[in-house]
Amino acid sequence: MKPAGVRTSRIARAFGFCLVLAILLAASAFIWTLRLQEIHKWEKQSETFSLVLAENTSQQMDFAYTAISSVAERIQDRWSVSAEYLTKQLSTEDFHQMLAEKVALFPAIEVISVLDVHGDVVSSSRQFPAPKYNLADRDYFEAQRDSPSVGIYLSNPVQSKATGEWLFFLSHRLTGSDGEFIGAVIVGLSPNFYAQMYEKLSVNGSASISLLREDLTYLARWPENSAVMGQRNVHDASMYQRVHEQAKRSGIFITGQAHGAEHASGTTRMTAIKTLDKYPLILNFSVDEDVYLADWRKISMAIAIVTAGAIAAVIAAFRILIQLFLQRERDMQDMTALKREADVINQNQTTLLANLTQQQTALKVSSDRLTAIFENAADGIVMIDDKGLVEAVNPVAEAIYGYSAQEVIGKNSQLFAPPGKQDLLELALSQQNFQRTGKARLETERVRKDGTPFPAELSISAYQLAGERKLIIIVRDISERRKIERMKAEFISTVSHELRTPLTSIRGALGLIGGGAIGFVPEKMRSLIQIAQKNSESLTRLINDLLDVQKIEAGKMDFEFASFPLRQLLDNAIQQNQSMAGSLGVSLVLDEGAEPDLSALGAMLLRVDAGRFQQVMANLISNACKYSPDSGQVRVMTQMIAANRVRIIVADQGNGVPENFRDRIFEKFSQADSSDTRSKGGTGLGLAISKVIVHYMDGDIGFYNASPEQGGGAHFYIDLPLQTATVKA
Template identity: 40%
Template sequence: MKAPEFPATEHERQRSLDKLNITDTPPEERFDRLTRIAKNLFEVPISLVSIVDKDRQWFKSRQGLDACETPRDVSFCGHAILGEDVFCVPDALEDPRFYDNPLVTDAPHIRFYAGAPLSVANGQKVGTLCIIDTVPRTLSPKEFQALRDLADCVQQELTQALLIETTAELTARESHLRAVLDTVIDGIFSIDEKGVIKTVNPSTVKLFGYEEDEMVGHNVNMLMPEPYRSKHDAYIHEYLKTGRAKIIGNSRELVGQRKNGSTFPLELSIAEMEQSGQRTFVGVTRDISERKAAERLKVEFVSTVSHELRTPLTSIKGALGLIRSGVIGTLPDKLGAMLDIAYSNSDRLTRLINDILDIEKIAAGRMPFNNTAMRLPPFIHQAIAVNQDYAATLDVQFTFTDELPDISVHADPDRLMQVMSNLMSNAAKFSPKGAAVNIALRMVEGRIRVSVSDQGPGIDKKFQHKIFEKFTQADSSDKRQKGGTGLGLSIAKAIIEQLGGEIGYETEKGVGTTFYFDLPLAPNNISNNRSTALKNNTRHILICEDDPDIAALIQLMLHNDGFVADIARDAKQAKHLLSQTRYSAMTLDLDLPDQNGVSLIRELRDNEKTRELPIIVISATANEGKLELNGDTVGIIDWMQKPIDQTRFFQGLKRAMRDTANHVPQILHIEDDPDVAQVVAALVDDMAEITSVGNLSEARTLLGDKIFDLIILDLMLPDGDGQQLLPFLKKTRNSATPTIIFSVQDTTKETIDAIYASLVKSRTSNETLRAVIRTAIDANARTKANGEGMPNPG
């Protein structure tokens, strides 16, 4: 016996059979009528409508047979469904496939079989109409055709059943879909390629105030105010022509117009589909008036919180910082310790407020970014300087591995500094005492990678999957030994992604963790404006030192205090730099590899360009050099032995700065909070005279009467927005005076283009504010000397 093979499309055939829902159903007269006709027409004892299932053949209709099913592996019908034509076995005992088949050797003792396959709409054969006899016989061509015709009638009944069931199912689905469309709160409509409305649901009627028949058949631009109305048809035409989509496939916030002419904010999503060869666009829209109102209230609340918390915190932190720096003299140890605690916690509270407000801005998509081309190596040095004091309290130091000495990115320096400070402070916080945190800069797959690596305990596996989520901390124990809000990495991730980059980490338990971010290269190098500005900067220092560690230390000290510094490794390089750049002062090691430092001093004094250059000698042989010059020490500010006395070093630099300029810069500070004004005045006491006013009216009067070297402006003033002053400045003698925004508010891109710098109070340390003020004053002095316009920080 040969069991029937399975068709190559058995899986699809079985799916088609399942869709019929016919197996194991009761007998039906429409099928029984056809098997009776076949039995009588062909004068056979058995006639069947056989359905070939997975492992059986089941009889939907049977004449002359008691069994309702038999196994598929002994079935004749299993063979019949493998072909297209009627399958006929004249004598089963003479056929090698069937002579020992149990259906032949036992009841029902099949000798003759003829079966016509039954196909459904997709061509799959699900069974047969078959006739069986207990004696051998053959069929004439007319009988073959008659059996095929009867089988076609069975097929029609099967297809009709499927059609009836499918129609019922579609009707039910349509009713369900219509119920959904009629009750959903969103407005749903469809339009054709010309923008003509085809259908609308009740929510669309309610949303726009038109009746259904007032919209259907009309252009959808009737639901839009200008300028959307005029542009809509052109947009559809452009999309159909080019395939470039602006709205289709996306969700956007737009403005809708009701029948009564009123407008409202809405959110619109449009999808495209094809029906009968015609394109149809389906729009889903929702009134977002309440959401917008809530967002406005939220913005107003955040603005109030920002001002009412940040402003007093700025005063508190600034005043504490000044006292700790010794501005009122030496403090008792106990008082100093208490001040340290107060300062640390004011700083902690400031960071908490900043983080919470930043998270809110990120969620609302309102975090401002002012991207510009920026060189990364100097930026990394600045980040190290900003975070070094915190690391020192933990007995941790930063190192920098720079594989890209002249690489640039297009980013917001303030936001990027926020990311760096978070990564660096985290690394320092989780590092053991005496360890080093390495910052590295290199190229990875065509992008710039900045990485921060610590030697800490690594990140536990249970925290790794959620490390960038809000309020997540690896140290979440009750003791909270490491402190922090758990918001920093979430904010860092959002910032880096806004800058077009990616952030990630690598960690190994007990070895350490590296956090990194990748940024795209800037399209162009940094503008030459900054290089030119540096060459003429009146606070530009040349370091002539052959020891790379000492040179880096001096450069870091200078960067921390707002100076720009270049390094020369020998006398030849120093003379080359001096020929190219005008420096404010120079530090000099006497033990240079290519020339004695004393002879270099004499050479510089003989050169008219460098004759008056202030020099601070920093050398292990400073005393010997002083004796060798034999009193000829004109322009030598100080002779310092190594190691460097930092206090004495900066005292010398200040003397050099005073020697190069006698003008006392004049600053106008427009600030309504007297505490903040007092702190800023104390910060700049040694570099400028400051005049403070509390409103715009007083500021306008002073600006009309006097020329200032710098204006420091708060934006939230009692008689108006500080930005109102910027157009007024252009009409006064202070039109070229640089302006620094110092406020609790972030500054818009338009305002930044019109000012020198923008600083947020709660994010700006005393040192940063002082450095920016000093740089602005120096830049203004240089601009006046050269007869140029308002300086730009570059």
């Protein structure tokens, strides 16, 4: 029989082994849990950093877009007659000084330049006179030259021909009075500026931050790396694609693969992706595993030390237990050793608490940054809960509404609305776009504390906080904008009315002189009088068009409706415009091969304002004559498109409507970019006015280019409701 001490020692060894294994498993689970918590904490911090960086970047882009828009608008308002005129007027020191002052206002802007139609620099903020180099090969110039509707274009980064530094550009098309391309305004933005800004939020230089275009092209980066500038970040494309597929604006990813040339080591990284709301830009904030797991590794090392100590203590304790039967005196020594190990554990717990306090301090610093952004925003910001109660307002909102924060927090946002109007929450919920996307932008009337109403532009966004929906409303007072719009309308009205009376007298006097009322007029003088009379008639049409546009915008265009035979209306249109067509060398005919035939048109009635109908027909016929070649033919046709609806078509034999002009052909002051058209004259208002007139007569207006098999040319049509009647003999 084995001694009892031997059996006891075997049981003690087995029990000790199980206990050591349990300690190892518990320590491993605890370390893994801490790792997950540390990763989650850094995911939140990375998301916060990317949001702050995106807001700062968006603000700088706001400045740049404002600068280029203001310069382009100033040029368009003053010097957009032609390419030659633009070059002459902008090659001045005064204009160079204005550009230099613009650049001085915005630190992110490196240079503002104006390019002529050939891509040569006309004026630059860097020096006067402008440097002599050509930028026609740049993508921003090609985009503006070849695409009239591209708007403000964000280019690839390029090395400046003047300084050799990397820049990326915003470009704005300049359009002449004839609608042709006459040049471009470009604003050069410095990647170095953004790199310096990102450096301040790069976690003591341990993070890398990239600014990319929507197509993943590098525009700026910290740490700076000229090798990747202008290259596409194809390695991160899958992450951007996942964010896009999930219909999100941001995302957090952890990956162990290499991330392009700047991370060739292939270390595991945490990447926060944030797309900007207003601009085609992406912010990429990433840190190495060595950074975001640094604290965890320190804590894990401490836990490993404690665990090793605990295991050593267990082994020692069980050795003591086994030897207890041999030497009871060792018991006190073993208890003392266990106490020392417990002290070590307590000390490590204290270290853990200190690290937790440090993390809380870092979170407070991040919160303070967001508060600073809220307090210093350029627009008013109001935050409300899902019940419409105000939770916060920034200083600009206080200045706009006239309330202090203490007066509105906790109260219903109805106090910002005029009597009987919706509060902010109701206003948001009434917008279909907000119900679909959680965002809305609108103009409405709000009221100040003193009861004064004012027009406001509101941008409303919803977000979730602690499981509850909140609303952020960005408020902008647009009183000045409305005032300028009223001044513009009043100016057009005053000029038009003040010009029409003396112009009528001038036309009459010229007509009397040309008709021989004062006696014989020499041939040379007669030619000059005819030119003056023709130009006065053109100016009269322009003034009448302007007055019609004013009436349309004011909703005061008058109509006198009556029923007229369709054949009579068309015959009158042909007769009234026949002399004009003849002066342009074009024949004007009523097509007898149309359906229904001409004999049936007399039995068809249209309920229209006859004068306004003839005004529409005159616009369509005059345009067709201008676009037709010499000795060409303009046809007026009819076509039944429904049992009670007829289509009247005016067809020419020209080249048709250009592809790049189709979308804006019915807009005010729109004219095709054609030398033939410009040589014939025109106000650019006729089709816009015709569209409104046809709409008031319950009709539709449109056009199409006929195929070569159909005879070619542009076919403009109006569709009107038809009344049938029997014509009495």
